[in-house]
Amino acid sequence: MVQPIAFGPHRDDAALGTMSRSRRREKIKGVSPVDAILRLEGLTKRYGNHVAVDELSFDVPRGSIFGLLGPNGAGKTTTIRMVMRIILPDAGKVFLDGDPVDDDRRRLIGYLPEERGLYRKMKILDHLVFLGTTRGVPSHEARKRASAWLERFDLGTWADHKVEDLSKGMQQKVQLIGTILHRPRLLILDEPFSGLDPINTRQLKDLLIAMREEGVTVVLSTHVLPQVDELCDHICLINRARPILVGALDDVRARYGGNTWEVAGAFTAADLQKLAFVSAVHKLGERILVELTPDTAPRELLAGLLQLGNVETFGRFVPDLENIFIRAVEEDRRHVA
């Protein structure tokens, strides 16, 4: 199990902006009620006639794990690359702590690209020190931090081995260490779980949760939703270059869950359809979901069910990200049509 390294106090804090923290808060408050560490405003990127990202705006609340979700080709990577100024947007702005991101300020972000590699012939520790120094960490300090992280990721004995000797999962860990070596306050990880086995996936999730507790904000981009369901507290769902769902995951769940209950017992979906206060019945695999009219209390449903027979399961339906995602994409499609 990974024991995360403490992240504070941060030397970089002073560099996050020339103004004091309280003044910065005020400035952000003036724009929006959320304390956003990262804000995207109308970000747009076109390639010829193809619009890769279309006027994308959202706030990443400080201290959250923020899921940037969407199917393949939705524009997630392009969005992140624009945040990191690896490609420049055609329109729109990105703010970090209230100030526009420029080539200097982007270094305060820890970025793990989707297309990530390492110099194959380099030794692991040397490689990490190199990445650290390009991110402004003095080499002796980078060496110290990298060694500590390698120990914590069970890679201590590999420090003097070449990158090409490592398995893909090990290389992933090395890349992650390189991303956090300069102790960024904001992490942007593009498909961080790809190529990781379940044990390493768990290790990374624990690390991210621990980092959130240290006050680090994490932006995760992925199309594999079950992997981030337990992690994210905020999400932005992108489909075809546009955001179709943005907000706190609890709110989103409440909205998509609504007055929906999951039931099982001596009755069929058809039986339930006949009840007056039921607006819709969904079958989700073997599960039966009952959507009630808005002002119906759950106890009315329970009473109705008991009249039908035995009740084995009765509980509020909490939609997972995958449900939400699929429904939101469907609604978006209907909306466009």
Next chain:
Amino acid sequence: MWHRIYAIIRREYLERVRTKAFWISTILVPVFLGGMMIIPAWLAARGGGQFKVGIVDLSGHFAGPVQAAAAKLLADQNEKLHITFVVEPVGADAARAREAVKQKVQHHELDGMLILPATLPSKGKPEYVAPNVAAFKLLSVLERAVNDAVIASRLTAAGLDPKLVGRLTKRVGLKTMKLGAEGKETRDEGQGFLLSYGFMLIIYISVLMYGIYVMRGVLEEKTNRIVEVVIATVKPFELMLGKILGIGAVGLTQFILWGFALLALTAPGAGAMLGMSGLQLPAVPPLLMAFFIVFFILGFLFYGTLYAGIGAAFDTEQEAQNFQGVITIFLIIPLVLMVQILNQPNGPLSVVLSLIPFFTPMLMFLRMTLVSVPAAQIAASVVLMLASIVGAAWVVGKIYRVGILMHGSKPKLGDLIRWLKEA
């Protein structure tokens, strides 16, 4: 900005200097170049040995004079070459005599046979027949001996005294002196040319080799997908600059190591110790050495930048080959134009060619080894070179910025121009 570029330079430099390939090439290149200079000289000097040559004197009166002339040449030249002549009897049938001696040569009783035709001295060509006709020292002695004998005979027949004629027709030779800028004259018998040619080749090879290292380095970063990790914090231009400077530093390190090796070899006593007292290394003026380094640096920065652009534009070395070839041609043109420069180092065409940035590193340096080039021209070439490097870095920087993130389809020239506009 500079601490990041420094981090890139440091990585490029250390990762390369630590490889076996670097040390092997550092050791092998001088060994190879030295071998190319020393082995032919050594082979030429190694003309000694014992030879037994049969003389088939069809003329009947040249066997004696030829032997005498050969003996005189051998005595004068003080070589370890010994020739024993056996005058073979020639009967009435010349062809049969010839055949008999040929048998002896074939059975290794003789190393070869010298046939003096009956028509000598007025005409006819003597022949040397042997299994080994590459014993150059022996051949040269035989040729001169035959000629000396025949010419002496002709002179005597014309009523002239061969000794007197020899004194009167003695060649005076031509002593070549190189006139330096300050009017200083130095003896130069071809080593000036060899030096110019050698240094120009070294500039050519180094610029090409290290330029291609830059291209491969960029390609490696693309194919290993490391580039996006790096440019998240380092600007593409900084990465490009750091890579070029780091690899250039590796090249300079190699030159410095070679410089030390040369110093050690030319140090008093070192040569004798190595048993190479006969080997004379030409003295290189320090100023010329300085300009050698300057022109290597300028040439490498210019071509290295172009190679970096090619690396960024393509995915593999195979795809890059056509464009790479175009640049290599610019490097080869100076080698072709070299004759022009050698003939008229300060002629208008030479001046113009040496001011063209593509050619400056080699041709301006070549001119400097040959004649004293006006300081204004040197300064102009350096300024033009620097401007071209900045211009190349500006253009390539844009291609680089777009190219390093491109994968898949092979870009065409039109795509490259579009990238220029995009970036």
